[in-house]
Amino acid sequence: MNLQESLLGYAALAALITIIPGTDTALVLRYSIAQGRRHAYMASFGMIAGAFVWGAAAATGVSALLTVSTVAYDVLRLGGAAYMLWLGIGLWRASLKKSDADLPPGALPHLSLEPLRRTWLKGFVSNLLNPKYGMFCIAVIPQFLVPSVPAVWMGLLLSVVSNLEAVVWFAVIISAAQFFRKWLQGASFRRWIDRVTGTVLGTFGVVAVVETFAPRHA
Numbered sequence: 001m002n003l004q005e006s007l008l009g010y011a012a013l014a015a016l017i018t019i020i021p022g023t024d025t026a027l028v029l030r031y032s033i034a035q036g037r038r039h040a041y042m043a044s045f046g047m048i049a050g051a052f053v054w055g056a057a058a059a060t061g062v063s064a065l066l067t068v069s070t071v072a073y074d075v076l077r078l079g080g081a082a083y084m085l086w087l088g089i090g091l092w093r094a095s096l097k098k099s100d101a102d103l104p105p106g107a108l109p110h111l112s113l114e115p116l117r118r119t120w121l122k123g124f125v126s127n128l129l130n131p132k133y134g135m136f137c138i139a140v141i142p143q144f145l146v147p148s149v150p151a152v153w154m155g156l157l158l159s160v161v162s163n164l165e166a167v168v169w170f171a172v173i174i175s176a177a178q179f180f181r182k183w184l185q186g187a188s189f190r191r192w193i194d195r196v197t198g199t200v201l202g203t204f205g206v207v208a209v210v211e212t213f214a215p216r217h218a
Contacts, residue, residue: 003146006154007161010144014162017136018169023126026200028170030091032177034194035113040177042116044170046123048163053128055162058137059155079129081205087122088202095194 001009024047032040127133141155149157 001144001146003149006144006146007157010140010158011161011165013140014158015165018162018165023130023200023204024123024166024170025173026196027087027123027126028173029177030194031119032174035119037174037178039114039116039119040174041170042119043123044167044174046120046125047127047170048166049120050124050127050130051133051166052159052163054130054134054137055141055159056156058134058141059152059159078209081209085202085205087126088198088200088205091194091198092202095191095198 024044027047028040028044031043137159141158144158145151145154
């Protein structure tokens with residue numbers, strides 16, 4: 001396998017993984033509708049930074065620890081599960097608060113925007129505490145290494161490829177959400193998107209906890 005074949009093959013596989021709906025897609029969509037384009041892009045940049053950390057760790061062999069230590073993997077998975085549950089509960093609590101539509105006639109509406117730095121951090125942590133993405137990097141990147149290219153540099157290059165695809169995918173989601181935003185800006189819809197996103201995140205968190213404590217068969 002030469003360099004071109006490796007990059008094309010990995011790009012095709014990573015593209016399929018990227019477009020599968022998950023916590024990243026749910027968060028970006030929610031931010032795009034509820035907070036706006038800037039917050040959606042900031043969240044996506046945080047997620048991409050977290051993904052690059054995983055790719056770099058897999059390329060340098062640091063995260064190989066997770067393949068041999070079930071304790072390390074379980075700790076990371078439970079940390080990620082707790083974070084997703086915290087985000088999910090936070091979104092549900094936000095959806096139950098009084099909104100602009102509940103204000104008395106003549107009252108001025110107020111949209112509380114989250115600080116951009118916090119939005120980036122939420123995206124970063126949500127991906128950094130996702131061990132399944134790390135396992136993907138560890139399992140897949142070695143299959144696309146090219147003998148003539150140093151493993152570390154090849155792994156980083158493959159990580160860049162998948163992150164570029166994520167940028168394109170997030171841009172598509174944000175653009176589509178912004179296009180339909182004027183039909184989706186009602187208070188009831190904002191409640192709905194917060195509850196759906198919170199439910200998705202909470203479900204991923206619960207599944208991660210169940211999988212962690214489920215009996216392992218040899």
